[in-house]
Amino acid sequence: MSTLPHRDQAKSRQRSPPPHLFRRCIRVAQQFALLASLPSIAVTTLVGLNVIKVSLVAGLVAAAALLLLNRIGWRFVSAMFDREQLIIGTK
Numbered sequence: 001m002s003t004l005p006h007r008d009q010a011k012s013r014q015r016s017p018p019p020h021l022f023r024r025c026i027r028v029a030q031q032f033a034l035l036a037s038l039p040s041i042a043v044t045t046l047v048g049l050n051v052i053k054v055s056l057v058a059g060l061v062a063a064a065a066l067l068l069l070n071r072i073g074w075r076f077v078s079a080m081f082d083r084e085q086l087i088i089g090t091k
Helices: 007-013 019-048 056-080 083-088
Strands: none
Touching: none
16 A cells, blocks of 8 residues: 555645635735726826826837836836746645
C-alpha cells in the first residue's frame, strides 16, 4: 500500500478562504475601480466646462499622456504578478 496521498485527498485538504473575504475583495475592487475612473471623469468635466479647450494639440497631448501612462501601468502591474502562482493557483 502506498503512503503517498492520493491527488483527490491532497485537494480536499486545501481549505478555501471564508466567504466574507470574497465579499471584502469585491468591495475593494469596486472602490479601486471608482478611483481609477476619477481622472477620466475630471477630464471630461473640464472639457465640458471649457476649462480645457478642444484642439488638435490638446488631443495629441492627451494621446501621448495615455500612451505613457499605459506603458508605466503595464510595467507596474506585470511586475506584481507571479507567473507560477497564476498557473498553479496557490499562494
